[in-house]
Amino acid sequence: MSDWIQICDGQAIPPGHAARVEVGELPIAVFNVDGEFYCLDDTCSHAMASLSEGELHPRECAIECPLHGSQFDLRSGEPISLPAVEPVRVHQVELRGGEVWVALSEEEL
């Protein structure tokens, strides 16, 4: 696991919202589901789409890609429905003193 990076103020991402952040060349998506934060690679594993623009399904704790509708589990990054079949990477995310911090996964793309 790599170093922790400070991303933003926790208030900037209210519940039911998501933000796309570029860490260097890598776009990541930070989600707030009823106060819990999750962080995935922003790019869908199926095609070039931004998960931070999709639809949140709080009950299933999943994000639905806006392009072809694949849902990904926010906790594991695994696809729950087609057409995506590969998972997206999950990054560790924490709230420290009201600030959102992220540690990028070291898994190779």
Add this chain to the structure above:
Amino acid sequence: MAVAAKDLTKDYKYGFNDGDQFVFRAERGLSPEVVADISRRKGEPAWMLEFRLKALEHFRQRPMPSWGADLSGIDFDEIYYYVRPAEEQGRTWEEVPEGIKRTFDRLGIPEAERKFLAGVSAQYESEVVYHSIREDLEKLGVLFSDCDTGLREHPEIFRKYFGTVIPPNDNKFAALNSAVWSGGSFVYVPAGVRVDIPLQAYFRINTESMGQFERTLIIAEEGSFVHYIEGCTAPTYSKDSLHSAVVEIIAMPNAHVRYTTIQNWSNNVYNLVTKRAIAKEHSVVEWIDGNLGSKVTMKYPSIYLMGEGAHGEVLSVAFAGDGQHQDAGAKVIHVAPNTTSTIVSKSVSKGTGRTSYRGHLKVYPKAYDVRSSVRCDALLLDEQARSDTYPYMDVEAEDVQIGHEATVSKVGDEQLFYLQSRGISEQEATAMIVNGFIEPFVKELPMEYALELNRLIALQMEGSVG
């Protein structure tokens, strides 16, 4: 850093009352009101209404595909999305073109069926046949009904699988179907059950047969077998110019599902279909796909080989006569290791007809030990005919054996000469050669269909089919 967060929760209620008053809408065109009306009329649960409305929104936003056949002739505003007024039910027997009537004669189609196929009668009178088959199936625990009934009587199974193979925003026409679907089949085969007789769409009752926006869902539990057949070889008249169906199949471990389609829609129809199957461990899924009619067909049956040891097969035939464009193909996605697939596509273009094969074979990195072979052959019978082949092979694993071959040619002069020198006319000889060309497909059909198809090809060669 400063970030701009987006609200990702969506509300599809559109501010309707939940009251049960609804207005009968027999107008053309698509709107949230029409969709809500469809749902209310069917008495659907709230989740299905939300599903439909969300799909509608996606349909409106999604642009038309930039590839494929020419769809500029479709006028979405002129379509009746649910009910048409009674006086628009069909046509009279006198209006049916002579060529079609002759074909029915030559193919030996029974009287009752003729009126139905020709669009003269709205219902297929098959009660007697249907009832006895239905009893047999019930004994096995097989569920076979239309989807509306399936949703109503088996909501848990339905909700678990519906839309999981083809999500509403998979493509524009899946979105349309998801918004206004009606009819289609719901098939559930319990574990270990073998359904020996092929299930056919005709066996369902109380449906708008051959609806425009059919939705079919087939679930085959572990170790089961089922063969489903839709369509028929005889020319089938449809007043509706747009058919946009969705078929979802889930084959559980060790299950075997075969889905046969023979489509011969009248030449005013745009036939745009999304068909996809998920094949789990050691299961087998076969798409047997015959495209004979319609003005334009866009259809690419696909199989996701998700479980180890699964096998997928697509066997398709496309026949394009004057003014027709059959844009068909197959998609096989190897996700799991030790999976195999075979695709065979045969197409014939006559007159100004055009056939296109579009295929996608993808092997994901974790799918090692994969074998796949694709074979596309096209026969061009006349100077004006056209054929295209657009296969994609994306291979991301090393331990594979992938092969693809395609040929395009005309009927061989030597073959023709040989047959003609034995007293066979050029037309008959061409028919024989074409029948031989599509033989791998025909031999997979139940016998009555095979015979009908052979006869139909012979008729096409004579140019006597209207």
Add this chain to the structure above:
Amino acid sequence: MTREDAIPAALCGGEPSWLATQRQTALAAYREVPWPASTRDEDWRRTPQIDKLDPAAWAEPDELGPGRLPPYLAAALDSQLRTDAVSSLVVTDERGNLAGPPAPGSGPVPVALDLGKGLAADGRLWEGVMGTVAPPGLRKWISLNTIRARAGACIHVGRGEEPPGYVRLLHGVSQGSAAFPRTLIKLEEGASLTVVEEWVSPDADPCLLAPVVEIDLGRGAHLTHAIFQRCGDGTVVQSTVRAQVGQEARYDVRWNMLGSSWQKSYFETLMLGPGSDARLVGLCVGRQRQHCDVQTLQDHVAPGAVSDLLYRVAAAERSRSVYAGLIRVEEGAQKTNAYVQNRNLLLSPQAKTDSNPTLEILANDVRCTHGSTAGRIDDNQLFYCESRGIEREQARRLIIEGFFADVVDSFPEGALREYGRELVLEALAELARSGALAGHSRAA
């Protein structure tokens, strides 16, 4: 230059006014067409590197004109191809045409001239070729080459002439610059010639080489054209080779893609004359994170023509190969015979190959086939070698050599075939050195 705009270059020593006009036309085309995008353009769908490529990043060369030969070019000149058979030599880099040593086998009149000299000598002739075979509006990279070309070659062979030996072209680029060499080849009726091109650049140099070659073959002419791409690992290559093949003329082209960081190369043959014949043969060895995108076109306009393509790829380590090839038979092009074969050998679990051969057939009395395979080294072949005492890594090398044999042997015997073989062996040795041929256990 930027993605939207560019400043037209000019040839040192002057250029005809029609060329300046062509550059302006190309500039208008360049401004009108957006930069390619992998999410929007089908051609670029599998090559997303184009999205990050920024023309503004390339440096302008320090000086223009025929300066000294940089070391990497001098070394390239001193290769196996430095034989008596070389009849003309043209050397270019980002500064323009350079003064190379005299060609060992040159006669009184060189067959190939530097671009500027050629245009000055016979402007009318070249005006009918340049921008005609490869119109600037065809794609953005062609218009950019038309705008920025500072160097190249004019190769003209007269009626019935068959100059012995071969013309050698060496195109280089370095110092983080961009070079756009333009080569024009015209063979008159019954003429025959062999042209060998090499594209080179130093390693770890973030430069761009974007050659365009336009070829016009008259009736019964025969051109043999070999291309060796051996660019450094920081170089981006964007190329178009486009040939108009006349009646009963023959075009033999061989490409060998062995270097660069990533590339997209077009090979297009237009069968304009009845009975014309094109043979396209190529190979690619991918290593590290190389990305090689080759796109071919066999366009049968005239009847009775033959075109036959064979492209073999060996993808090792984390490399990726993308191939798209179109056989198009226009209405009336009866009695066409057209073939495409793409064979992909995967040498590691992370390698990727994409293959998309397509057919668009509008005439019916034709014979067109295509085939594509992808797979790893055959276990039976490996076992055979090992059971004869050949150790695994060496066995794999032998098998890969065998895989490329028909491509390498498609050259007539002689210096060219030996050169081609040498380069393939060198590439395989490189792979062996970096452990890419060691073989491994199946992915868990």
